[in-house]
Amino acid sequence: MKDKPKRRVPRSVREREIVDAAVHVFSQRGYRAAVVDEIAELAGISKPMVYLYFTSKEGLFVACVRREARRLAETFREAAQRAGGSPELRLWAGLSAFFAFVAERRDSWVVLHRQAPEQSEAIAAELAEARRTVMAEVTALVASGISDSDGGDHLGEFEAEFVAHALVGAADAVTDWMERHPDSPPDGASLRLMNMVWIGMRDVLAGGTWAPQAP
Amino acid sequence: MKDKPKRRVPRSVREREIVDAAVHVFSQRGYRAAVVDEIAELAGISKPMVYLYFTSKEGLFVACVRREARRLAETFREAAQRAGGSPELRLWAGLSAFFAFVAERRDSWVVLHRQAPEQSEAIAAELAEARRTVMAEVTALVASGISDSDGGDHLGEFEAEFVAHALVGAADAVTDWMERHPDSPPDGASLRLMNMVWIGMRDVLAGGTWAPQAP
């Protein structure tokens, strides 16, 4: 029936394949609605192998979150480093990479960012850790970029965290927008986003000014 | 045992109570993990009543989404109308109201915006419709605000939609930030967000300018 030459594959390879399948299914259905059978089938193996290697559905999910969080952080950091030069360029490069990750590796991002953490203690902890990691990365880039160019004080950590959250949320949401405009070039989105926040970002980080009372 | 004087309550009231309970539970657990028993108990009635009034778990969820989407849209529109005056103030008021809704009525927002739509056809459709409604509202405000001040053409619809998505995503994410800083005043968040995007928003709507090649 299926492709059942029963490939004998070393453990490490199978683990990767299983996580690949799992990220996809978890992303499509959400943690609860995801069915281990489907993951196993997509990975081309039987269910008990999943349990042999990951102990439980929860353990498998945690493995997915851990791997994807690491990938995102690495992608992001490397892009910023490779850009070097002016803080402006570094920030642009980092955000661009982040944005690309969210847009292209949809499954990974959904697993990291769109799962209700209330499913279990372990899952809540792992998701919290992953999100903290990602946020810390973005916050660091935002903060460093600005304070460097400002030659100034680091008391903007508080503000930087705010900006980082807003940026990440915006990038996430813009991905939905892109799905409605598949023809529009993907770089355009990151460029627009950058333009939309670049000026105001700096202002906020330096201590916002605009207020409704004073039009 | 419990407080079971078996209140005889008219249908409309019971329906409201059930939806209240359901919004809470769906928000906490997600659609799949939510259990009808818990909703019924929280609403102070027995499970068959839920089915009598809403036919199925799916039907109940759809009712929740529909009601909360309407509420959000109304809240948003009324705030903008009440503000009147300059487009800047109207936009500020609208966004502020939106932001307040997302922050204060956490359950409602989570039900509207953080549910995996892949659970079923009907749910996907309802969520899509709800999100489209909300987005349309925000987009309209953004577009009108600008085009009015611009006195200009409406060809910015495309860009306005982009901005609206980014705004909504940012507002959503900033709510998480607020949870980490409960001491910080809630208005501060909307003010910061406004400052962060106000200038760039207008630039983007007018056709962005900044580009990485030209620092």
Next chain:
Amino acid sequence: MKDKPKRRVPRSVREREIVDAAVHVFSQRGYRAAVVDEIAELAGISKPMVYLYFTSKEGLFVACVRREARRLAETFREAAQRAGGSPELRLWAGLSAFFAFVAERRDSWVVLHRQAPEQSEAIAAELAEARRTVMAEVTALVASGISDSDGGDHLGEFEAEFVAHALVGAADAVTDWMERHPDSPPDGASLRLMNMVWIGMRDVLAGGTWAPQAP
């Protein structure tokens, strides 16, 4: 197909029926090999009812042990009390009742006394408690019977416990013997057992005498 007029039965009745069925199946198969489906079918209901009323297979087993231990203890105590009179007669009546219970209510006894306690913490605890209760009952009768007739000291508690264990074990084993001799009258067994231990029992309780070195 089956007898499915779907009897609506009050909870307490159903619980008794389920435990009846469970005692039988657990006794036949042992805890692990027992299958909840079979218990449910024997009780004439569907599996979920079992879980609704007893939470888990473990919970059901615990309920069985608890009920049967109580029954045995009651049967035993009442018989001894009813006998009144001389300690000898009281002891005889008690042991006879105990023996009858073990022989007639085979399932109950097997559930109480022939289950490996290593299945889980809760089960081990419950079985330990049940066995302790039963042993305490028998020990008390043995001790009181003798010390009264002796008009003497109660320092025989230690020995009484020994005798009680031996008696219970013997009664248990004799049941197997009875299964091989179904024609032999059941009273004969308890009578033989009584004769076999009555004299020696008293000797042991008074401090045994015989020793192999002195033939």
Next chain:
Amino acid sequence: MKDKPKRRVPRSVREREIVDAAVHVFSQRGYRAAVVDEIAELAGISKPMVYLYFTSKEGLFVACVRREARRLAETFREAAQRAGGSPELRLWAGLSAFFAFVAERRDSWVVLHRQAPEQSEAIAAELAEARRTVMAEVTALVASGISDSDGGDHLGEFEAEFVAHALVGAADAVTDWMERHPDSPPDGASLRLMNMVWIGMRDVLAGGTWAPQAP
């Protein structure tokens, strides 16, 4: 990782090691709850070896029962023979050896005597055979001991079997008593047991006398 120099061991040795491990695990968990993986690990080999040598879990269990039954019978017979002399001493030696076996080789005894036989045809048959063997051995000693001293008829076979069952059951149960009194010397238990039944045993074998109506 582990101590895996992959010992090349002759078949007979491996078989013994496996049965050793199996007796332990079966005794601890019971037949059903015992897991072949654990047996293999305890034996220091891989699971397929177990199947190579014993074909199935059932086959392995049967092998355990067979070996332990043989051991018990041998131990018992040899002790009685070595004692020689008077029937009283022979009986004492035999029972003492039996008791020691039950107490010291706990695992073996549990595998032989505390397993639900209903797991399968083959297991029921093997357990029945083993128990029959053991009982026959004990019965023979009891019967011979008495009839010799009596110089009398062998029509006491029926009674002897009864006494043998009671003795075995008592010895089994007394082991539990010993676990509660680890300080008490083990010989004391067998001595007490002997004293408790010696006189009554003979009476019963000669045709019991005591009856409740005649105090």
Next chain:
DNA sequence: CATGAATGAGCCTTCATTCAT
């Protein structure tokens, strides 16, 4: 001789849903 990789089958448990009252 020896094992890591793999699976079919089954069991405990849960939950949306329905009736009889």
Next chain:
DNA sequence: CATGAATGAAGGCTCATTCAT
């Protein structure tokens, strides 16, 4: 209007058993 009683249909997890190497 209201509910206690009941179940069909999954889904997570385990385990005896088998190959390919």
